[in-house]
Amino acid sequence: MKFKSLxxxxxxxxxxxxxxxxxxxxxxxxxxxxxxxxxxxxHEHWDAVWHETMLDITVLGVVFAIITIAFMVMYVRKGxxxxxxxxxxxxxxxxxxxxxxxxxxxxxxxxxxxKGFDLHNHYREVPTNAVEVKLTGSMWNWNYVDVNGIDSDxxxxxxxxxxxVLRMVSDDVLHSHYMTRYRVTEDLMPGRITWQWFMPDQLxxxxxxxxxxxxxxxxxxxxxxxxxxxxxxxxxxxxxTASVPSVTGVAKAATAADQI
Amino acid sequence: MSGFMGHEPDGKPxxxxxxxxxxxxxxxxxxxxxxxxxxxxxxVVAGLAATAMRIELxxxxxxxxxxxxxxxxxxxxxxxxxxxxxxxxxxxxxVANWAVPIMVGGKDMAFPRVNAxxxxxxxxxxxxxxxxxxxxxxxxxxxxxxxxxxxxDAVGNTALYSSVVIILGMSSxxxxxxxxxxxxxxxxxxxxxxQMPLTVWCVFTANVIQLIFVPVLAAxxxxxxxxxxxxFGFYNPEVGGDVLLYQNLFWFxxxxxxxxxxxxxxxxxxxxxxxxxxxxxxxxxxTVWATIAFIPVSSDVWVHHAYVAGLPDWLRLLQTFTTLxxxxxxxxxxxSLTGTMYRGAIRYTGPMWWAVGxxxxxxxxxxxxIPNALSAxxxxxxxxxxxxxxxxxxxxxxxxxxxxxxxxxxxxxxxxRMCNSFMTKLTAAGFFIGMNIVMGPLYFAGMEGMPRRYMDxxxxxxxxxxxxxxxxxxxGIYITFVSAxxxxxxxxxxxxxxxxxxxxxxxxxxxxxxxATAIIPGQGNFPTPVSVPEGWHPxxxxxxxxPEFEPHPGHTGGHH
Numbered sequence: 001m002k003f004k005s006l007x008x009x010x011x012x013x014x015x016x017x018x019x020x021x022x023x024x025x026x027x028x029x030x031x032x033x034x035x036x037x038x039x040x041x042x043h044e045h046w047d048a049v050w051h052e053t054m055l056d057i058t059v060l061g062v063v064f065a066i067i068t069i070a071f072m073v074m075y076v077r078k079g080x081x082x083x084x085x086x087x088x089x090x091x092x093x094x095x096x097x098x099x100x101x102x103x104x105x106x107x108x109x110x111x112x113x114x115k116g117f118d119l120h121n122h123y124r125e126v127p128t129n130a131v132e133v134k135l136t137g138s139m140w141n142w143n144y145v146d147v148n149g150i151d152s153d154x155x156x157x158x159x160x161x162x163x164x165v166l167r168m169v170s171d172d173v174l175h176s177h178y179m180t181r182y183r184v185t186e187d188l189m190p191g192r193i194t195w196q197w198f199m200p201d202q203l204x205x206x207x208x209x210x211x212x213x214x215x216x217x218x219x220x221x222x223x224x225x226x227x228x229x230x231x232x233x234x235x236x237x238x239x240x241t242a243s244v245p246s247v248t249g250v251a252k253a254a255t256a257a258d259q260i
Numbered sequence: 261m262s263g264f265m266g267h268e269p270d271g272k273p274x275x276x277x278x279x280x281x282x283x284x285x286x287x288x289x290x291x292x293x294x295x296x297x298x299x300x301x302x303x304v305v306a307g308l309a310a311t312a313m314r315i316e317l318x319x320x321x322x323x324x325x326x327x328x329x330x331x332x333x334x335x336x337x338x339x340x341x342x343x344x345x346x347x348x349x350x351x352x353x354x355v356a357n358w359a360v361p362i363m364v365g366g367k368d369m370a371f372p373r374v375n376a377x378x379x380x381x382x383x384x385x386x387x388x389x390x391x392x393x394x395x396x397x398x399x400x401x402x403x404x405x406x407x408x409x410x411x412x413d414a415v416g417n418t419a420l421y422s423s424v425v426i427i428l429g430m431s432s433x434x435x436x437x438x439x440x441x442x443x444x445x446x447x448x449x450x451x452x453x454x455q456m457p458l459t460v461w462c463v464f465t466a467n468v469i470q471l472i473f474v475p476v477l478a479a480x481x482x483x484x485x486x487x488x489x490x491x492f493g494f495y496n497p498e499v500g501g502d503v504l505l506y507q508n509l510f511w512f513x514x515x516x517x518x519x520x521x522x523x524x525x526x527x528x529x530x531x532x533x534x535x536x537x538x539x540x541x542x543x544x545x546x547t548v549w550a551t552i553a554f555i556p557v558s559s560d561v562w563v564h565h566a567y568v569a570g571l572p573d574w575l576r577l578l579q580t581f582t583t584l585x586x587x588x589x590x591x592x593x594x595x596s597l598t599g600t601m602y603r604g605a606i607r608y609t610g611p612m613w614w615a616v617g618x619x620x621x622x623x624x625x626x627x628x629x630i631p632n633a634l635s636a637x638x639x640x641x642x643x644x645x646x647x648x649x650x651x652x653x654x655x656x657x658x659x660x661x662x663x664x665x666x667x668x669x670x671x672x673x674x675x676x677r678m679c680n681s682f683m684t685k686l687t688a689a690g691f692f693i694g695m696n697i698v699m700g701p702l703y704f705a706g707m708e709g710m711p712r713r714y715m716d717x718x719x720x721x722x723x724x725x726x727x728x729x730x731x732x733x734x735x736g737i738y739i740t741f742v743s744a745x746x747x748x749x750x751x752x753x754x755x756x757x758x759x760x761x762x763x764x765x766x767x768x769x770x771x772x773x774x775x776a777t778a779i780i781p782g783q784g785n786f787p788t789p790v791s792v793p794e795g796w797h798p799x800x801x802x803x804x805x806x807p808e809f810e811p812h813p814g815h816t817g818g819h820h
Contacts, residue, residue, distance in 0.1 A: 046640050053637065057627040065623055068598045072616070075537065077605035083801045084539025084604040098546045098592060105591045109584035116580055116634030123639055124573055139414075173409035174503065176568060176643060180709040183640035185568045190408060191497025192504070194570035196639075207719045211568075211643040211711045213402055215414050216328035219714035 041199040042122045043183040049115050056108065123184065126197045130163040137168065137175035137188040139214055140221035150240045154223030156208070158200045159233040165197040176212035179225055185211055200227040275780060286372035287783055291379045292358025293674060295349050296667070298379075298386050300748070302345030303660075305390065309338040311741050314698065317714075318734035320721045331715035332400040337392065340403035342656065343517070344428050345386050350663045351524035352432065352470065353382060356439045356463045359670060362773035363457050365448025365792065365807075367784045370441035374434050381431035389424045392417070402713070404514075405481065407495035407506050411488045422485040429478040436467035436474070448772070449791035454545060457771050457798040458534075462527030465551045466520045469558060473513040480509035507569055511562035519558045521655055523551060525618070525662035526593055532615040532669055533597055535769045537606045538801040542599025543592075550592035557586055567638040576635040583633040590626060609767060610684025614665030617692035618658045625654025628703065643713070645706030645729075649699045657695045661688070664747060671751070672766050673773060676780045677758035683750045690743030697736025701729035771798045776807045 075084075089097065133156065136143040144156040144166075158164050168177060170188040178185040182198035210221035228236055276282050276290055285291060313334050316323045325331060357379075361369055369375045392398045399416040401409055405425075410418050443456070443464045456464075484506065486492040493499030495506045534541050541547060563571060563579035597619060606612070628650040631637045641647060671679055702710070705726045710717060720726045765774040773781070776790045786809065793805040 043640075046636070049634070050631065050637060050640065053631040053634070057630050061623055061627045064594070064598070065620070068601070068619070068623075071598060071601040071604070072606060075601055075604045075606050077538070077607045082538070082605040084537050086540045086542060086600070086603055088540075089543060094543055094546060097543050097595070098549075101591055101595055102588045105587045106585075109581075109587055112630065112634060113581055113584055116636045117577060119634070119636035120573070120577060120580075123636055173412065174406055178642070178644075178709070178711065185639050185642040187569045189497075189503050189570065191502065192570055207709070209709070209711050209719060213332075213404075213406070213713045214409060215400075215412075216332065218332075219328070219711075219716050220718075222719040 040122075041182075041201050042119070043181065043198070045119050045122050046183040049119050052115065053112060056112065060108075123197075126165050126195075127163045127199075130165040130197055131159075133158075133164055133166050135166045135168040135177060135188070136171055137177065137210070137221075138171035139173060140210070140217040142177070142208065142210075142221070142223045144223075148237050148241055150237065155226065156223065157226045157228060157233065157236055160200055160203055160227050160229050163197055163199050165195055168194050168196070173214050174212045175210050175214050175221070177208060178211040179206065179208045181206035181225070187212055200225070203227050203229060284376075286368075286376050288357050288361050288369045288372065288375060289674075289781060289785075291369075291375050292354050292356075294379045295353025295357055295382065296674075298383055299346045299350035299354060299663075302341045302349070302386055303744075304748075306338045306341035306346060307741070307744060309334040309341070311737055313338065313715075314734050314737040317717075317730050319731065320718055320727065321716065325715075328715055329400060332402075332713075333393070333398050335713060336400050336402050337389075340424075341386075341389060343403060343521075344424070345389060347521045347525075347655075347659050347663065348428075348432065348517075349382055349386075350666075351521060351659075352435055352439070352463065352466060353379065355459065355524055355528065355663075355666060356435065356467065358674070359666075359773055360439060360460050360463050361442055361446060362777060362781060362785050363460050363771050363798075364443060364446060365451055365772050365776070365786070365790045366442060366446030367786065367789070368446075369438050370446055371438050374438050378431045378435040378438065381427055381434070385424050385427040385431060388420065388427065392420060395420070404510060405484060405506075406510075407484060407487065407503050408497070410484055411496055418488045419485050422481040425481045426478050429474045432470050432474050436470040439467045440464065440471065448789065450794065450796065451792050454548065455792065455797055457527075458530040458541060458544075458547060458551070459524070459527035461548050461551050462523040462530070465554060466523045468555055469516045469520050469523075472555070472559070473516045476509055477513035477517075480506055480513070504566070504569060504571065507566050508562065511565040512559075515562045515565060516558040518651075518655055519554045521659050523554060525659045525666075526597070526622075528662045528666040528669070529597060529615050529619055529622075530600070531769075531771070532611050532665055533600045533619075534799045534801075535669075535767050535771075536609060536612040536615070537601050537604025538768060539600055539602075539604035540797075540799045540801070542596045542602065544596075544797075544799065546592060547596040550589040550596075553589040554586075557582070557589060561586065564633060564635070564638070567635040568642045580633060580635045584630075586633075587630070594623070594626065608685075610679060610681050610688070611665045611669040611767070613685045613688035614661050614668060614691075617688050618661035618665060621653050621658035621661060621692070621695070625650060625652075625658055629654055641706060643711055645702045645710045645712060647706070648712045649703040649706055652695075652699045657699065661691065664688075664691075667751070669767065670773070671754060672761040673764075673777070673780060675755045675758070676761050677754055678761055678766065679750050679754035679758055683746065687743045687747040687750060690739055691747070694736050694738075694740030694743055698733050698740060699736075701732045701736075705729035705733075768801075770801060770804050772807060776809070 131147055134145045142154050145151045166177065168186065168188045170190050172190065175188040176185055177188060177196065179198055184196045184198055186194050186196040188194060204227060206225050208223045208225050210218060214221065276285055282290060312324065313331065316325060316331060357369065357375065395417060397416045399418065399421045401415040401418070401421065405421050409415055443460060483492070483494040487494055487496050487501070493501040495501045495503055497503060530541055561579055561583045563575050564583045567576050632641065632647060632650060668679055668684055708723055708725045710720060710726050717726060761779050764777060764779045769775065772790060776786055788809045791808050793808060796805055796807065
């Protein structure tokens with residue numbers, strides 16, 4: 001197939017552009033990581049893939065928009081009787097204008113898919129040293145019970161550097177636990193147990209909100225994830241378990257473990 | 261087939277004269293106008309709800325209401341009425357009814373009485389939906405109606421929701437059968453499948469999608485009411501049901517429903533782009549096949565609405581891939597739209613302004629959809645403003661602007677008068693700028709974590725990005741509101757006192773609704789049966805042979 005006109009060249013060039021981010025990625029130094037993604041948390045990984053995806057769509061969008069605008073400016077009707085002069089395509093050109101763009105789109109899709117697959121695995125493979133927390137959602141409250149039996153509403157205290165896996169169920173309607181800092185969402189529902197995990201990497205507080213519509217106070221259903229250093233965390237656990245000899249809490253955690 | 265209540269299909273120009281003729285009409289064009297009135301009324305109601313919500317969200321804390329139930333009622337009405345009351349009836353009602361039969365050279369829809377039933381079912385559905393604003397137990401479960409919330413008392417009247425969806429669904433199915441038969445059997449002599457305007461192809465494909473998927477939606481919401489009121493347990497985990505069953509069934513219809521909206525509005529864009537540029541549609545046949553490809557491709561992507569719903573990982577990854585595949589047919593449509601302008605002779609009429617606005621919204625909306633297709637990216641942005649901004653760009657605003665472009669485009673054929681050209685362009689610019697100010701900043705708020713369907717965001721009160729995005733977005737809604745209001749004024753002024761159309765073909769189209777009819781097409785559309793000669797093509801602007809009118813020996817106007 002021959003690219004006879006300027007249009008063919010311009011549009012062919014445009015269609016090649018989605019591949020630039022993938023080429024750029026291919027030549028950049030791969031971030032250091034092992035199979036267990038040690039040293040790279042899912043939310044950092046998420047940021048990296050998000051950034052690449054944004055770059056991909058930005059390049060594609062800007063180029064497409066520039067070409068469209070150029071056509072819109074260049075081909076304004078001059079005389080009253082002027083007609084469009086779109087060149088007629090040969091049969092090969094017609095097929096080529098389907099197959100080649102589709103291959104380029106598919107190439108970009110596959111590039112993104114592989115990134116997404118890798119990130120998906122990162123999110124869905126729980127590290128073996130993760131500690132479990134049982135999370136029960138109800139209208140409009142998050143209830144966390146951790147392995148120490150500490151039972152608290154709308155506040156989860158975790159230890160820096162230790163991955164946490166939440167085993168989740170709902171008491172009433174659908175809820176969805178989203179941790180702003182950790183970029184992870186999973187629904188809670190009655191009758192099924194779902195899970196998510198995250199790596200508390202930085203000290204401090206972040207917000208956990210509900211992301212599945214659950215009625216009047218849906219927007220009032222949020223809690224805090226508090227990350228403490230190992231020493232502070234141990235002190236916190238000692239204080240909590242001493243002041244509240246939480247038999248029910250331990251029982252709850254045990255039940256959660258049984259269910260899972 | 262007989263009976264055009266008090267009308268003979270003689271092709272005489274003009275609308276019906278009496279109230280009786282308007283109400284009992286079987287004429288597809290009058291029915292199309294009824295669809296249009298219903299959909300614009302829905303747009304007004306749902307738009308007011310949007311404005312109220314946007315004002316409430318302008319700052320942290322209560323602005324105009326502190327009642328979550330009232331806010332959630334606005335939210336439910338906005339989503340449900342915009343989709344089921346405005347967009348689908350405007351596209352599969354107005355465009356499908358008013359334009360398609362004339363575009364294929366038919367004298368009416370295949371089944372005029374079924375057609376009348378469809379439109380009045382739609383009106384019953386819309387009126388029933390509006391009742392939700394006044395009944396004491398108003399339904400607030402969103403247009404999605406997820407159980408188990410929709411099985412509780414807190415949600416309000418689930419039966420109303422089920423009934424509205426089923427009634428509108430019946431209207432859609434009757435309309436879809438009718439339209440498919442019209443396109444298949446009512447085409448005029450000489451018009452082959454690949455000589456149909458793309459609007460016809462897009463509406464046809466959308467209706468095939470409706471025929472396949474609407475029954476699933478109707479069944480899923482029927483089971484919802486059976487669960488709630490009759491004690492069945494399809495979705496109720498307490499008696500052994502599964503809440504995920506509903507999500508699977510619902511999105512099995514409701515993702516294809518996105519293409520039911522997308523395809524016809526892209527069809528309008530093709531029509532207006534080609535006519536304004538007086539240019540052939542780029543790679544017409546491939547574009548048609550891309551349109552058809554949406555039917556299978558749309559059927560296997562619904563899980564991307566439920567990536568975080570606890571579905572199996574293999575299903576998430578499988579449908580991440582199938583979702584990405586949508587870019588193939590969709591990309592071809594976008595290429596064709598841009599290609600249609602290449603070496604064209606573009607004239608920027610009022611409808612073209614609206615169409616260009618819609619096209620640029622569509623570019624942004626389409627591209628912001630790509631990240632959302634990845635299940636793993638969705639873990640970070642699921643049900644956030646990123647998603648909300650994306651679908652407003654790609655479907656709501658782009659679709660809305662394309663619908664309005666279509667209304668302006670066919671306006672002279674509806675009323676015999678022209679809208680004020682300057683005001684048409686001004687409102688298009690205002691709407692486009694306003695909606696970008698509304699939806700652009702919210703994308704960035706979503707990246708910061710702002711969830712959808714919140715009446716307040718006190719947990720993010722110290723996040724400057726979210727707070728200022730909400731603030732700017734509310735400023736944008738005022739611009740949009742004024743533009744939309746002005747647009748309706750422009751229509752009313754145009755219909756009553758606009759300049760009279762001097763030509764039956766003011767935009768220079770090659771399609772039959774402009775080239776073969778009176779200024780206002782009458783009963784039966786064409787004075788005598790029309791046919792297109794060999795080699796005729798709707799987008800041939802250079803040497804198209806003229807459509808022919810054949811005196812029909814038996815044609816006296818009646819169909820007895």
